[in-house]
Amino acid sequence: MSKMTLTTEGETQVIVTRRFAAPPEAVFRAHIDPTLIQQWCLGPDGWTMPVCVNEGKPGGKIRYEWSDGKGGGFFLTGELLEVDPPHRTVHVERMHLPDPTPDNRVITTFAADGAGTLMTMRMSLPDADTRKAMLASGMEHGMEASYARLERLSGWKAAA
């Protein structure tokens, strides 16, 4: 089963699609209600989101702070530009690692798909290098998760 696609378009765009077995209203709410976002938008296993601000209206602020529970973490800030429930949001966001990354403009749409929802997230980065850096940073964090899973599976521990 492959529900998600992640592709690049042109020099600067990244497009993610995912199907959900719930109506657009519910999927939309899970993307904009802080108490719901905190339950799923966590990245690798073991990470939490102690701070979650999403004001849910045009001009509203976004701030997500992630923690690995061991003193490590990073945060994201952003602003909502359009909020059209339950169809579409447009926002800009940047990661603070701790230096801010260039703005990523994200258009997210939620379309009815049978009894479920097709979500499409279209990210536009300022230039090709920024897109490469963003995907590379995904690699860094994704690697951490894969590595942790591997460690659990095999009982293998890295030499310090």
Place this chain on the structure above:
Amino acid sequence: MQATQSLDRTFAALADPTRRKILARLARGEATVNELAEPFAISQPAISRHVRVLSEAGLIVQRVEGTKRPCRLAPEALSELEQYLQMLRRALESNYRRLDQLLAKQTKKKETKGDDP
């Protein structure tokens, strides 16, 4: 046996957060050891040691350019855009699996409520 050894070396190389950061930096393009050392609060010899571990694991390659030895990701190891996409896909997919569960829980709650007279 040999394949297992090489895999062990790859994972040992990836186990260190500084080395993962070095790889992420090289994913953006070639860099010298000096350039790699810049964002870290550790000495250049320490960075050189990390670079050697990565190089021995076959994750990066170095070329000679005068006195400089610029590093880049080994193409067969990790440099392909598709590889990054694969990693990002996995990270996102674990988020969306959690969202699936959350949505299923909400639907169940609603149905239970709906059944009440």
